[in-house]
Amino acid sequence: MPVLNERDYLETAVTTVLAQELDEPLELILALGPSRDGTTELAERLAQGDDRVRVVMNPQADIPVGLNLAIRAARYATIVRVDAHSELDAAYTRDALATLARVGAANVGGVMRADGRTPFQRAVARAYNSPIGLGGGAYHGGATEGEAESAYLGVMRRAVLEEVGMFDESIRRGEDWELNLRIRAAGYRVWFDPSLAVTYWPRESWPALARQFFATGTWRGELVRRFGRQNSLRFFAPPALVAATVVALVTGVVQAAGVLPAWLAPWAPVLYAPLGLYALVVLAVAVISPGGIREKAWLAAVIPTMHLSWGTGFIGGLLRGASDTVDTSRLDRNTPLP
Numbered sequence: 149m150p151v152l153n154e155r156d157y158l159e160t161a162v163t164t165v166l167a168q169e170l171d172e173p174l175e176l177i178l179a180l181g182p183s184r185d186g187t188t189e190l191a192e193r194l195a196q197g198d199d200r201v202r203v204v205m206n207p208q209a210d211i212p213v214g215l216n217l218a219i220r221a222a223r224y225a226t227i228v229r230v231d232a233h234s235e236l237d238a239a240y241t242r243d244a245l246a247t248l249a250r251v252g253a254a255n256v257g258g259v260m261r262a263d264g265r266t267p268f269q270r271a272v273a274r275a276y277n278s279p280i281g282l283g284g285g286a287y288h289g290g291a292t293e294g295e296a297e298s299a300y301l302g303v304m305r306r307a308v309l310e311e312v313g314m315f316d317e318s319i320r321r322g323e324d325w326e327l328n329l330r331i332r333a334a335g336y337r338v339w340f341d342p343s344l345a346v347t348y349w350p351r352e353s354w355p356a357l358a359r360q361f362f363a364t365g366t367w368r369g370e371l372v373r374r375f376g377r378q379n380s381l382r383f384f385a386p387p388a389l390v391a392a393t394v395v396a397l398v399t400g401v402v403q404a405a406g407v408l409p410a411w412l413a414p415w416a417p418v419l420y421a422p423l424g425l426y427a428l429v430v431l432a433v434a435v436i437s438p439g440g441i442r443e444k445a446w447l448a449a450v451i452p453t454m455h456l457s458w459g460t461g462f463i464g465g466l467l468r469g470a471s472d473t474v475d476t477s478r479l480d481r482n483t484p485l486p
Contacts, residue, residue: 150206150214152181154232155190157349162194162201164236174241176230177221179206179214210474212315212323219309227309229301229324235347244303247341254308254336255328257299258344265349267439271446272350272357274437280429281451296340297380298328308336320474321367329378356477357450358457363475365458369465386459387466392422393456426452 149165151158165176178191180203195201204221206214219227226248228241240258247256262277264270275281302324312330315323328338351357365386372379399419402408408416434448465473 149176149218149230149232150179150181150211151183151187151191151232152209153183153185153187155183155186158187158190158232159194161230161232161234164238165230166198166200167238168236168241169238170242170245172245173224174200175223176201177218178203179218180204181206181209181214210317210320212317212319215323216314216317219306219314222306225306227302227304227306229304231301231346231348233349234301235349237345240344240346241303244341244344247339247344248303248305251339252337253339254331255299255302255304256339256341256344257296257302258341258346260300260348261345262348262350266352267442268354268446268450269350269352270439271443271450273348274439274443274447275450275454276348276350278433280433281454293341293343294339296328296338297332298325299338299340300324301346302328308334319367319371320470321364322371326371326375329375351477354449354453358453360475360477361454361457362461363473363477365461366465366473367461367470368458369462369467370470372462372466373469383462386455387462388459389422389426389455390459390463392426396420396423 149161154161162176162178166174168174178195178201180188180191182188191203195203202221204214204217206217208214215229226245228244230236244256244258247253260276262273264273308331309327312327312334315327319326332338351360368379368383372383396419399408399412399416403413403416430448430451433451434444437444437447439447461473
């Protein structure tokens with residue numbers, strides 16, 4: 149479990165891991181980054197209270213570095229990646245081990261079941277759980293069991309991880325997708341099992357959400373630079389939305405200034421159409437979604453925030469590379485929105 153500034157979530161996450169219904173021995177390795185919110189003290193207290201919990205320091209705070217440190221410190225043949233922002237059902241690991249054995253996979257993952265504690269966080273969770281929010285990846289709600297491109301978190305055979313070279317520490321976001329690409333290239337199966345579900349708590353504030361998605365999009369642009377068309381076409385939808393938005397805004401400004409060329413004027417509605425259609429779809433999704441008026445209003449704001457932040461980051465990552473881009477939303481915890 150990579151951990152950085154997770155005081156509000158860590159204890160519950162650890163509790164659900166230690167409560168796994170297993171006959172096999174279990175240990176939990178916390179890869180602890182330099183936190184500033186009391187997480188370090190909490191992690192140390194949890195480790196002192198249960199000898200199954202151990203702490204390894206991750207001074208760089210990068211997720212793939214922390215994962216590799218924890219895997220190297222681990223003693224057992226199966227690696228279960230977990231998140232400090234997540235909660236496991238008691239049968240999760242037992243059922244995942246059974247699936248690993250049943251299908252002969254190297255990595256098994258299930259559904260990210262996003263949830264929220266405030267109207268804003270619940271709106272983000274609805275966007276995560278909706279095909280329009282995160283582009284239809286199987287682990288955001290897919291119903292069919294089978295081979296997959298990647299796996300959410302993942303229950304993995306350690307021998308395969310060591311064979312393919314563990315996590316690539318040069319990739320700060322999307323490291324799981326890239327690892328699964330190498331696992332599949334080595335001839336092993338990555339498997340999606342919808343009966344496995346992990347509760348995930350999204351970012352708690354609008355600025356943190358935008359920063360998270362900008363960083364994720366930037367690294368996806370970097371992954372497209374590195375791996376080209378091995379990336380799914382769905383990753384190109386948010387940058388296309390950004391391009392359509394820029395075109396519509398520029399056309400609107402030029403038209404309002406009265407300098408739009410006469411030959412282009414008849415085509416102006418066509419240039420506005422994609423953005424108008426997108427806005428109608430977002431509003432329709434927000435209106436028909438469950439929840440109160442505040443959740444619906446936040447959902448109408450959250451979906452374009454996710455798409456435009458991700459798409460803007462993607463374009464930058466594609467043109468310039470990700471370089472030292474980090475998810476700064478993990479560096480602090482903003483005051484939750486009401």
